[in-house]
Amino acid sequence: MKLSDSKIEVARRHNKVVYQDGNRLVKVFNDRKPGSDVFNEALNDARVSEAGGRVPRVLEVSQVKEGEWEGSWALALEFIPGRTLEQVIDDDEDNIDEYFDQFVELQLQVQSGTAPALNRQKDKLRRMINSVKSVDPSVRYDLQMRLDGLKGGTKVCHGDFVPSNIIIPDDGSEPYVVDWAHVTAGIPEVDAAQTYLLFKVEHPDSAEKYLSMYSKKSDTAKQVIMNWVPVVAAAELARGRRQREKFLMSQVEVVFDYL
Ligand SMILES: Nc1ncnc2c1ncn2[C@@H]1O[C@H](COP(=O)(O)OP(=O)(O)O)[C@@H](O)[C@H]1O
Ligand SMILES: [Mg+2]
Known part of the structure; x- marks a missing residue:
């Protein structure tokens, strides 16, 4: 082109x-x-x-x-003329609760779809975790075991569901979700753990708000989501973004003090 x-x-x-x-x-x-x-x-x-x-x-x-x-x-x-949900929230922080409501509804709507032909969440995470040699092998083994316990999973999991990947069109039509590079067919709560982690990295004040909202709306215990945080944090380390390394490592190691 x-x-x-x-x-x-x-x-x-x-x-x-x-x-x-x-x-x-x-x-x-x-x-x-x-x-x-x-x-x-x-x-x-x-x-x-x-x-x-x-x-x-x-x-x-x-x-x-x-x-x-x-x-x-x-x-x-x-090209979709509009503003990202991140920009909308930045300009109107007083109404952040409403925007989070909308954000989680949209994520649940995406996750209600099935697309079995997509790459598999479990395989992708396993491959990424295996490539991160800076994580102790015993820790990686434990994370792999958690993944082995995952049953199938054919739901659409965006993998990078954050407000900057949502476009609110200027014409008032329904939002678009963009940036599908990391989408997989998988289990929604793993995707929620990914979003929680990304909030922790970029907007730490909003992470707990997101977790509470997702937990209530999807009727999923917070513990079920948090169980996946070390897994998605280890996978995220594979992307080699140096400025995030220390934080991600702390999220991986939080439950492994005994090793
Ligand atoms: N189809 C589109 N129409 C309008 N803006 C878009 C579109 N796709 C992406 N954008 C804008 O470009 C930004 C970066 O694109 P994105 O696909 O999210 O790439 P990245 O992987 O860099 O986050 C988005 O946050 C959004 O502001
Ligand atoms: Mg993006």
Whole structure:
């Protein structure tokens, strides 16, 4: 694909830049990102959409033809004019409880869908945990055992369900959920543990509010969700984000003082 000179930078991360280019949202990845990961994200978008999810349409996956990004893999999606739920909350903090209510309802709605063709949560977590050699092998073994006890799980688990991945459209229509790179077919409470952990990292004050809200609305004990926090924290370490390492390690080790 070609990027126009009028593109606007929406976000910049360690491995990619996200642009609005006219009516397209283009995620351009650096040259360390394998093409297979980019196709996997597009495939996830298509699968979730076919399972009835409200997801921006995939327009194209290809390598950028010219300019500073020449040769990089890029994913183009339909651009949804609107604001993320994170921006909405930042601008209207007095009504945070209502937004959290809406946020959890939306997560439960996503999780009510089934999409058995997606990658499996259990396999993905097991693979990620195994690759983190900085976690003690006995701790990893314990975490793997918890995963072995997981029965099947075919529910749509976004894997990165946070307010910055929800777009509230300007036209007043229903919210869109974006950023399906980590979606799996799995067990909802594991997905809730993931969201709880991400709140702990980015917005610690909101983590307990989220946990209480999710627990009540889904009728799931908080302990059931918290049981998965060390598992998802160990998996998150596999992403190699150095600034999160110390915190994630503390979340893994919290229940393993005896080892
Ligand atoms: N289809 C879209 N339409 C409009 N904005 C989008 C769309 N997809 C993503 N965005 C915006 O770009 C940001 C980054 O995209 P995202 O897919 O979440 O990538 P990242 O993996 O970097 O979080 C989002 O937080 C949102 O603000
Ligand atoms: Mg995102």
